[in-house]
Amino acid sequence: MSALLEVRDLSIAIAGAERPLVDHVSFDVAAGETLCIVGESGCGKSLTALALMGLLSDPPLRRIGGTARFRDRDLFTMPPRELRGLRGGEMAMIFQEPMTSLNPALTVGDQIAEAVRTHRACSPAEARDRALEMLRRVRIPAPEKRLEEHPHALSGGMRQRAMIAMALANDPALLIADEPTTALDVTVQAQVLDLMVSLQRESGAGMILITHDLGVVAGLADRVAVMYAGRVVETGPVAAIFDDPQHPYTLGLIRSIPALSGERRRLVTVPGTVPTPATMPEGCRFAPRCPFAGTDCRAAPPLAEIAPGHRVACHRAPIEEKAA
Amino acid sequence: MNEVVLEAVGLEKRFTRKRLFAPDTVVRAVNGVDLAVRRGETYAIVGESGCGKSTMARLLLTLMKPSDGTVLYEGRDTAGMSERELRALRRDLQVIFQDPFSSLNPQMSVGALIEEPLRVHGIGTAKERRAKAAEMLARVGLRPEHADRYPHEFSGGQRQRIGIARALVTGPQVVIGDEPVSALDVSIQAQVINILAALKAEMGLTLVLIAHDLAVIRHMADRVAVMYLGEVIEEAPADDLFARPAHPYTAALMAAIPIPEIGARPPAATLEGEPPNPVAPPPGCRFHPRCPHARENCRTDRPALRPLGDRRVACHYAEELTLPGIATETRPRAPGVARRFALLDARTKETDGGERP
Known part of the structure; x- marks a missing residue:
């Protein structure tokens, strides 16, 4: 399947911070496919979407590298006029808060x-x-x-x-939805998600769905990219992410959700907090919060293929073999 | 354990909107609610926007006067309390707000913020208050030097810890959490839930949890009341409610939850439309226009909240309906993946304070 959108090494910096907020992010989206980008506040998922739409507020934000090929044209180098033609036409975006994005x-x-x-x-x-x-x-x-x-x-x-x-x-070919249902009540969310799925099925559009809700991811995604502190730390088919999660951050995210089954275990938490732009660590950005980190984590791990289509950026993966 | 500590009897709150060229409109935000919170339990009130759950929180806290009905604390009517009794009540009855950004005075240091409730209630000497604040800081997993910093220097999760320290410093009996973890990211939310659970056990608290996130409620609550348009439509022990909802609205809420597991049923939109305007609620059962099981008499006869086994439910047909809850079995993990999670659990156990040691 050839990609509708190919993002390679997208990096975004903010004035005053030493390290980029979004760092060498790459992913593909095929027609008819839903890619979920999941991560917590400040992981760079919304900045990535805004950069694709040419909507970064520059300054203070600036794209410092990368390409985004959409139907064989690079979104980042095309003339603004051409981008305006695409935006809202072949490429459209849905935001979290409709009240602030409708006139x-x-x-x-x-x-x-x-x-x-x-x-x-x-x-x-x-x-x-x-x-x-x-x-x-x-x-x-x-x-x-x-x-x-x-x-x-x-x-x-x-x-x-x-x-x-x-x-x-x-009739956009690519739809980017940034937390489209986060502000909605759960029964209304179910209606809107339902609608998005059936409309996408009718139109065959590719979709990037940005969310923090792993429940929404499990229900809608074909493939998933997990972001942490500006980097993709794990990516793969949705089944691989839920049934064979590899990155310690992905594991931590899954473990920290309260179970609906009623199992009253103490929740496992990811200690500490997400680094701020000024305190992005060197090397693996998750290492300061990672229970498996060692001295080699001072070097940034590559996003390496661990199974077909399943990539993880961790020196310790698979953990049960390398960290036990 | 069955001793009632906080009780609402026929509680009602009406808001009147005066209009210049039209008759005034009246919203019954809370419409005749009876409920009893037992000492030591976690009692959750759940519902969607506009169901009246936040108004309930304010009424229970005596921050708002009811239009009708009463709030009883340890059997005493709060409406008849003197100034002095009310002050004592507020020591016993504390609140944790949703938004840790707007509920802390930005000009006060964290130490001063945590000491403030003690100062207000005239508890201890300055030195004792400082020591007590330092102790609370440690109990919510913050470091002693954090006392000299200001709220803006903290992340959302840390601010919520400060909010919890402030609520618990006076040694309350009952704490009302109004969406205490909804503004937090999931990994941070888990930290705060654990802290709340641990402190509740240590201090023997009663927790009233106002929330919309059913997973959080499932995890924390002993009993749950579901509100719709200002009324409690079902109340049940948490396990029963999730296994077999008795009210069609509860079942619709359950069906709509997205489950974070592959192969789980997708979130289902079993309800059409949105809750009706509370200014003009429908006659009969307030839920009937959206109810897939509604019959003729639901349009005209208003069902009372009546006992049914361990629960209370406001539906004419609760006995005959068999409504699906949330399946409780989770799929087994592959052995390698199970070992991976076990390693994670073992290694994160010691770091729950929030900061890495």
Whole structure:
């Protein structure tokens, strides 16, 4: 399967910090595939998404290296005009908080129609028809009425649907969703996830889903990239990540989730906290919190293949053999 | 163990919104709630946005006056308490807030923040207060030198530890946690949950946990009350509730949880739409417009919260419905992977204080 998007060695720096916030991150996304990027606050998952969309706030953030080939063009070197043509067209993004990413002064219908007219030659009436069709597809009740309403009149779940409608209005080949359901209640989250899966199935788009929720990952991902402090520490098919996790951070993440089975064990925790931009350690960035770290971890471990398609950046993997 | 320490009787809170050109609207944020928290237990109140759980927390803390009904602490009506009794009550009844960023005064050092409740209640001499604060700091896994630093120097998880130290320094009987771990990343959340569990056991606390995360509740709670549109619709021992929900709304909540395991059932959207506007709740059972099991009389007859075995449930058909809970078996791990996790467990045991030794 040839990749729709190929990101290689993406690095992002922030002014004033010695080490990059995102450091040599690489991944592929194929058409129809969902790649979940998972990690905690500050791991660089959102910065990676913003860089792909050309939305880094520069300064203080700056992309200092890497390529991102999307349909044989490099997103990072193409002229801004060309990137604007892609953004919201072939490539679209869904954000966590719809209220801050929808224009409060425009009706829902006008915003979607605007997105349509930016990318294709059509009459205002056609754009409006398309907006209505999209609201139907995201199953917003009474779509004709919602078309005329402003974002503040919609509930959180409806706003997120409206944003999905806008993102999908131009049939993007790649959808980037940054914590799309984190702000929603669990029953509404289930509805929105359901919708995203079925719309993706219909359209065959590739999707990058950024989340911190391993439950969402298990339900939706084809492949997973686990990020920690700006680096991909483990990546592979979703089954490998859950059934054969290798990196001590992945193990720690899985172990720290309270079990729904009711097993009342003491939770295993990852000691300490995520390093700040100013305190990024040298070598393996997880080493200061890692129960298996040794002196060799002062050198950064490569992201090495441990099984077909399953890569891990750890000198100690597999742990039961090398750290016992 | 069955002694009731905190009780709500017919508790009601109405908010009135005055409008200029239209009749006032009234929201019943909490609508006739009866519940009894037993000494030493962890009692969880769960529900989605707008269900009234945070209003419940404020009412139970006596930070807000109920429109109707009463809150009883150790059998005494808090509404009739004198200033002095209320002060004593607030020593016994403490709170941990969700947001460790906005609940700590940024101009006070951590030491002063933890001593403050002691000062307010006139407990101990300055020297004793300092010693007590230092002890609490250690118990939540922070270092002595942290006392001289300010909140902005700490991460979210560390600030929540400070919040816990502050809540527990007066030696309360009951602690109400209003989403105490929801703002934290999962690895940090686990640290804070462990600390709360350990301190609860050491200090013999009663914990009332207001939360929306069912996994956290499953892990911590002894009994759970599920709220919908201002009412408790089901209350049950945690194990029973998760194994076999009796109310269709509880079952829908369970079905919607994404389970972090391969091959687990995907999150299911069994409910259409969102909770109705609390200004104009539907007649009959408040859940009937979204309920897949609703029948004719659900539209008109409001089900009371009634006892059913160990639980209470507000559904006309609780006896006949067999609703799926969450499967309790977890898949066995491959031997190598099991050894990997065992090694991790063994090596992280000693480092639970949060800082690496």
